[in-house]
Every structure is written in C-alpha cells, then in structure tokens.
Amino acid sequence: MKIHEFQAKQILRDAGVPVLRGVVATSAGDAAKAFTELGAPVAVVKAQIHAGGRGKGQIRECPEQRGVQLVRSAQEAASVAGRMLGNRLVTTQTGPDGQTVRQVLVEEGCDIARELYLGIVVDRAAAKPVLMVSSEGGVEIEKVAAETPEKIFKEHFHPQVGLLDYQVRKLCQKLQIGGGSVRSAAKFMQALCRAFVKYDCSLAEINPLVVTGRGEMVALDAKINFDDNALFRHPDIAQLRDLSEEEPAEIRAGKAGLSYVKLNGNIGCLVNGAGLAMSTMDIIKLHGGEPANFLDVGGGADTEQVTEAFSILLSDPNVKAVLVNIFGGIMQCTTIAQAILEAYRTVGFNVPLVVRLEGTRVEEGRKILAESGVNIITADGLTDAAQKVVAAATAA
C-alpha cells in the first residue's frame, strides 16, 4: 500500500525522525495561508501524488509548472498551488496521462549543505531488512545502483534488534559524516529502522536526506510503502489509503477477492493462479496479441467471482476479446463451465469469448460449454487458446 509524502512525514514525525515543518493545502487560498503560517522566508510547494519524479514532472494543463516549486511569498504559493490543484501531473513514473493533484504540501525551506540518499527495504536474498545509504542524494537511486554501485553502502539489521551504533558509525565514515553530525545520523537512522519494523513497511525511502548547514539530518522527501499482508494489524495505517490514487477496476477487484492489474492491451484475461495468469499474458503477447490485464481469480472461482471478474474485464472499453484459462485441479472443470455460462448470461458479452479448460472433468466441462448454445470458442491447449483469442481480437 502506498501513501502520500505528507502522510509519510507525519509518520516519521511521530517516530522521532526529523522532518521539515509543512502544511497540507487543498486550495490556492489554503496554500497562501500555509505559507504565512510557516513563517519562513522560503517555502516549497509540492504536488502530492503516489508517484515519484515530481520535481522534473510537468503539469499537463500548464507545462511550465513543475511538480515541486520554491516560493517566496504567500501569493506565489497560491499561484503555484492554483496551477497544480485539480490538474494532472505527468512524471516518468505516472505514465503519459499523469495523475490528478488533489493536495499540495507547503513545506518550509531549509538550508541544504548536502543531499544524501537513505532507504530501507527487505533484502529477499539475505532475508533481512537492509538500510542503504549513498552520498548521491536527490537523484534516481536505480541509476546509481546500475552505474556506480560502489557508492551505495548497506547495513542489514534484525527487526527485533534494530540498527546498532557501530553500524551507524560505519555508515557515517563511508559518507564522510563526522563530529556532532554522527549523533544526528544515529538518531535519524535508528528511528527510521524502528519505524520500518513497527509499521510493517516494505519500503522507506528518504531521497534526498539533507544535512543542513548546522550538521543536522532532516528528511526533505519521504516515501513509505507498506506490506499489504500486514495491514490487518495496522488499522490506523490502512486508513491512510487514498483510493483516488488507485485504478478503480483494481479497487473493485480487491473487494471481490480478485487480483487484478490493468494493462494497455485489448485482450482480457481471466485465469486461476498468479503464475498461470502471468504466463497467459505472456503467451498472448508471444502470439502477437496485447493483454489488457492480469487477473487471478484464485482457487475458488465460483459463479459470483467469475461474474464480477467478467464485469470488471468488460468495463475496460479497450477489450476486444476475452480469454478464460483455467487449470482445474481441486476445482472441477464442470463447476467452472457452469460459472462461466451463468456469468456470461448475467453480464451479457459483446466481445468474443475463448475458453481453455484443463484438469479435473475437463471433457465434461468442455461438453457443457459446447452444448450451451452460447457462442463460446473452446480452445484445446494453451497455444490454441492464445492463437484463437488473438485472431478474435484482431478481427474485431
């Protein structure tokens, strides 16, 4: 689960991690008030969307406006906020349509002596959380990792033990942080590691982490993602979810217990099992088609779920044909065939439907579909299914 920068900063604030003072605004007028409230000579107006690259991004409706801008007066804050709010910010991470800006964060300016990078993720290979730091702050860390990996320093830590003092000292030496700043670094890093564990995060990224002229560490930006599997034990975090930042079809699918990811193609897919669902997308592409989505209907594809799945697939106007690919193991092909027919009748298909069944009672399942009187194209095997649905989508 993702949250906005201003929410991440509030979490950090509560956790004792130094962040800059800021006020959220939803109108140009509020942005002006925020500037005055902060009482600083300089402030930064930052568009709040669930994507990075905001600084270099552009507002689609007035491209000279970036997603992050320094302002020196309440009036300037209002103008900038006015150009952002209600408009779409396009960054390298949003896709060409960008995302609507509904809130801005007006934050006090700060005296930047150095910009560092600091991030925590779970290192899968080591099976431990890892804190990564780099003196290359304020730039894309993936670029640093790819081009100059020797500039990234890592320390693994155990969730219950936290980051140890000697680890902080090691990292400070690598970053050439000395004197009193080491204590500030320890406070920052250890508090962030504790917060990562406390809230079951999957990512906590501070880019840039600023060292001020006075040698103090403060988060200029903050990005925190949470482990979806752990949200059940963090109702307060779950409440921070901003549904307007998510794809409506994906939200709807989540409610029905389906896993759905929208893509850009025109062939809708309905599959049981994540690996098989990804493979179905892959084989469609292999045979010249473009998948419109990933959809895992899970182990219990009953009539209700299949109906909802079909509804969701068909709500995408790009979809020109649908492929249902089911390997019935515990689930019987006869059950699935019945579910498909009922769903088909309820939803009302207006595009070709190709069904490939395999597994338990497959012959009976195919027979049920063939004798239904419904115009369903049955496929025999994965390759046949892909070829048939690509042909159907092309002909449409």
Place this chain on the structure above:
Amino acid sequence: MSILVNRDTRVICQGITGKAGAFHTKGCLDYGTDIVGGVTPGKAGATVEGVPVFDTITEAVEKTGANATMIFVPAAFTADAILEAVDAGIQVIVAITEGVPVLDMIHVYDVVKRSDVTLIGPNCPGIITAEECKIGIMPGYIHRRGCVGVISRSGTLTYEAVWQTTSLGLGQSTCVGLGGDPIVGTSFIDLLKQFETDPQTEAILMIGEIGGSAEEEAAVFIKQHVTKPVAAFIAGRTAPPGKRMGHAGAIISGGKGTAAEKIDALRQAGIEVAESPADMGQAVQRAMQRK
C-alpha cells in the same frame, strides 16, 4: 528415490479443524498420504476425517511419531505455527497459508536456517512425491512416478508443467512448490542440490517468475554444481514494473527482478528456457537430449 517426502513420511495437519485444513487433509488421505494427526489448540480429542486432533505438536509427535506437517493456520498465526513445528522436531514443514507478513518471516527464516529442518512455503501449493506422498493442495492425479524433479514458485502453472511432463511420458520424481512470497523457507538452490544426488531424478524443471534474484542465483549454482539436464520457464515477461502480480514476491522493484534478466542468466548457464508456457515439457525433453 525422490527427495524430502515418500511413502514412509508421517504427516500432521496444523489447522486441521478449519475448512481448508479438513478439506485438504481428506485430499491427501485419498492420495495415500499417511496423515497421522492434526493440531488445533483447544480441539484435542476431536477427530477429523478419522484423524486424531491434538492441542500441541509436541503431543502429536509423541503420540504419532509424525515427522512432517502441513500448515493451514491463518496468516496472522503462521509464523508461530512454523516455529512450534521446528521446536517439536518436525523435519519437513509445508506452510500453505498465503498472506503472512514479510517481517514475520525474518525470524522464522533465521531459526529454520540454523536448524536442519526444511520449510517449504509459505504461500505454496505444497510438495508431492508422485504416487507416494502428497502434502498440499495440488491435484494428485496429474502426477506420474517418473524422472523429472520440478521446482516452482507457482501453483496452477506448476500443474500445467506436471501435466505436460506426464503426457510426454516423463513423469515426476518430486514436485516442490516454493511459494509466491518474497521470503520463503527453501530456495531453488536448496532443491537443486538434492535433485542432483537423487537417483530417481534425471532432469530438473525450474518454474520461476518476476521478482527477487532466486533464479539468477540458481543459474550460477547450476553452472558450477549441477550436471543433470535443467530446463526452465519464467513467467511475467509482460508484467509491468512496480506492480505486485498476485504473488507478494512477484514484483519488479527498482528495475530488478525482470523476466528478461532471469531468462538471460539461465540461458548463459546452459539451461534450456521455454519460450512459451505450452513448451515446458518439451523444453525438458530438449535438455535431456542435449546431454
């Protein structure tokens, strides 16, 4: 000979009194698995599918001599269930449950690695030695005793591969579902080592997907230590970056963990990689012919 589980394995089911636990206990019993007991705290004395239920694994082990467990305990309690199994001396732990918090697995992984216990999963379909022992939710009938060792991060995609190898007359020795989570108890490498020394296994099929670096690490290991023919398929070539594709561990993060990188690494290690999921069985045949 197969690996890890066989007709002599004695299995308990943790969470046996739940809907999934009871249903799949029956499924395994029907396959011929020796399920000797179940554990649900507070339900000792009950019987499920003719199998006695105990309050603790320690008691279950004392009374039944169980050496393996199949876990259907809800995600919030799965870590505890795994740790209890390790503590009670269980040798093979199969955690089916999906949705276990990632940070819960840090400590579990530590404990498991410091012991000589095998943890399979979580979020996996289980393990099956064809015609001998099924611990999990896979359909038993698609398997045939044979020579292919299958290691997979998937569920139904594994069944496709099994069905293909059965249809080609190759059959399987043991099939292991590693699980779709970011941190799982057993890796491709752990099982490659075992398949390499198992007399019944003549070829190995790896089924991977986007996310993490397990396949790349396995490729390096295979080049140095595996002499038997290996084939592979990687799902997710068309997956977009940054999106979780069903499995918690199937996500391309920070540009890493793409299918293309994995396929490249595997091919560089001389592994026969299937272009299409329809081609997995034949990829195994090609790998066997090449050696």
